[in-house]
Amino acid sequence: MTTPMTITEKILASHAERDAVSPGELIEVNVDLALANDITAPLAIRVFEELEVEKVFDREKIALILDHFVPNKDIASAEQARIMTEFARRHDIKHYFDLGDSGIEHVILPEKGLVVPGDLVIGADSHTCTYGALGAFSAGVGSTDVGVILATGRTWLKVPSTIKLEYEGRLRQWVGGKDLILYTIGLLGVEGAAYKTLEFSGEVAGKLTMDQRFTMANMAVEAGAKNGIFEPDDMARAYVNERAERQGTYFYSDSDAVFEKVVRINVDDIEPQVALPHSPDNVCPVSRVDHFRLDQVVIGSCTNGRIEDLRVSGEILKGRKVARGVRLIVIPGSPDIYKKAIQEGIIETLLEAGAVIGPPTCGPCLGGHMGILAEGEKAISTTNRNFIGRMGHPKSEVYLSSPAIASASAVLGRIGSPVEL
Template sequence: MGMTLTEKILAKAADKEKVTPGQLIDANIDIVMCVDVTTPPAISMLAEKGLDKVFDREKIVVTPDHFQPAKDIKSAELHKRLDEWAKRHKIKYYYKLGRAGVCHALLPEQGHIRPGEVIVGPDSHTCTYGAFAAFGTGVGSTDAAAAIATGQLWFKVPASEKIVLNGPLGPGVYSKDVILAVIARIGVDGALYKAMEFVGPALAEMSMESRMTITNMAIEAGAKNGIIAFDDVTKQYLDEHLKDKTDYTVYESDEDAEYIGVEEFDCSAIEPMVALPPLPSGGVPVTDCAGKEMDQVYIGSCTNGRIEDLRIAAKILRGKQAAIRTIVVPATPTIWKQAKDEGLFDIFYDAGCVIAAPTCGACLGGFMGVLAAGEKCISTTNRNFVGRMGHPKSEVYLASPATAAASAVEGKLTDPRDHL
């Protein structure tokens, strides 16, 4: 019996010839990603236990992002703890204010994600990195602390579920619509504890940015990781982005690898989707809910705050006015500059949008777009839980940048195909 892509990466990380689902392993960690909300507790725990050390100062990547720049005194204290620690241990890759960005957009862009590697971080969307044929998984602060100090973590090898994406996508339909359709079918615990391996011709047509949107939301189906095989698109992105360490190992799932299940999707039948609150599995075609009035539009986050997303939104907003308050948050400083240089900011400005600095911010109800009681927001983010973006009586509707931008123009949920 062969192994899946996920199993091969974990076998290598555990120095084993073979691993099987359910097996407990101690895996060597290639990259520990550290952010502002969840890493300071890890730092404090290590200090308390007399373990104030880092396993490799070149394998830890630090960026404050959730409340970046600090939104209040308490978050400033968190940033200060992160800053002092990063400096004390001479962390090589520390992205400070002006270079800090939403972690899952920043790390690939800055060349820290390589195929075949194991990346952990105390943020649930660390599964994003699977788009690069790597194993990325979100952990808590204690796991992060253990990984920082020892470079190892225990894992139970997940069984893999194959998600087959047959193409092509129709006009106005994007990878966000695809992943919302997948989660709508399988549910928020449809892939609990599993590896979601995305395959199929629809992926071949997608950029790395689009693929990251898909793996980013694997956690919204309960998965341990999401993963996509390496191809020419991956290679080209890596050629353009890897800097200090440019070598990597490409693994592929064996022909006779075992899958716990297979789900097939005809992407040509997927319409622009909106996930109704309060779960990411609440996806319905926008045609089913079009016309519902919104109060706010949010375009940003680790799911859809990359340059491709901003271009899609700008194309729809060009020459138009946003009918409701619209917040655009480029996910990293590089994306911010790119958007500015490409003239996208002029389009957003003319349309009456707010353009913010990179931060997770309002995606998790932090700041820069928090909702009042009764308000409704269409958002390109990944969660629409009760109170996610603010007051527990506010509502979040998840959608693609195109659907969000079209809805900004109309002030209500809108089919983007009418605005292409």
């Protein structure tokens, strides 16, 4: 008799070299890809060096991405970047990405075909959960965990229980992956899925484009989840086949798999959603947001810096102007996306509208650089967190939304929807 399992349990079992695992068990697993960025890698490298191991476990299974403070914002961050660069050279790390071919980590790794279905990916970045969109298990950890993986290729995990989310119904106009995930976080709360898996399913989830799935899996951590995951369908297969050298392993939840709970969400009445300060679960429909003057709009990040996001923005901003007094900052998530946006005329449209286009970077999302808010300023952003001080001054405010809402808001000068244009 085989034990019924969820997709997450199957991936974990296969990487623990076990027939089955169940929630609550502590297991040791082999890691297919470990990643770290310019904030977390220097600490991970220090840990690796403390372990006094000569070589990394596998130079082809490590990704080091400079993305948070690039192009280096000051001397201190340049020194951190140098620690990474030197380590990458010394160990001949295959997937080392610096300016030119680098972008936001969770945008470029799938884009370059480095994650395939069935993989187990561990990253020193909380949004590592993004790769669940491809039917992979991926979870964020800290630098010490990744430092140990650099040496051993292994880590320990507690098998999470799964909350299954079933999205049914018909999406309204201008409602997409970002709205669904904000709505879901609002429903569950920021710790509602703590230590658990969010499995995205249902007829609506199956129709979402890959870019929208990345957005949803990306924000699973905002409900406290360990990972978010979609079962890999034909769309995921096509995405992977176009990009990856590896085939991947396609796992699916058994029909009798045990879920901690199943939440059915009818999307018929879901409006575009906005998360109000200062928490991603503080959501409300866009029509109920107060009218106040915006100072800044940010479109980009590992959540919404992909080509479809820019297409939506271009569509809305075509022939329109950003409201006077509003700074619109658009940051393509990777050089490829940037190039595509130029070829499709999106960048020109955005520039005509009055946007400023930044190089691929996490930049303002975490208040790093390239768009910091002053005291009392208010911004709407397609990023993932609106904690106190996240984008700058502790007395500034960040509202989270989809690219459609953010773009319309840039024109309106206040938070609003494209239907108001």
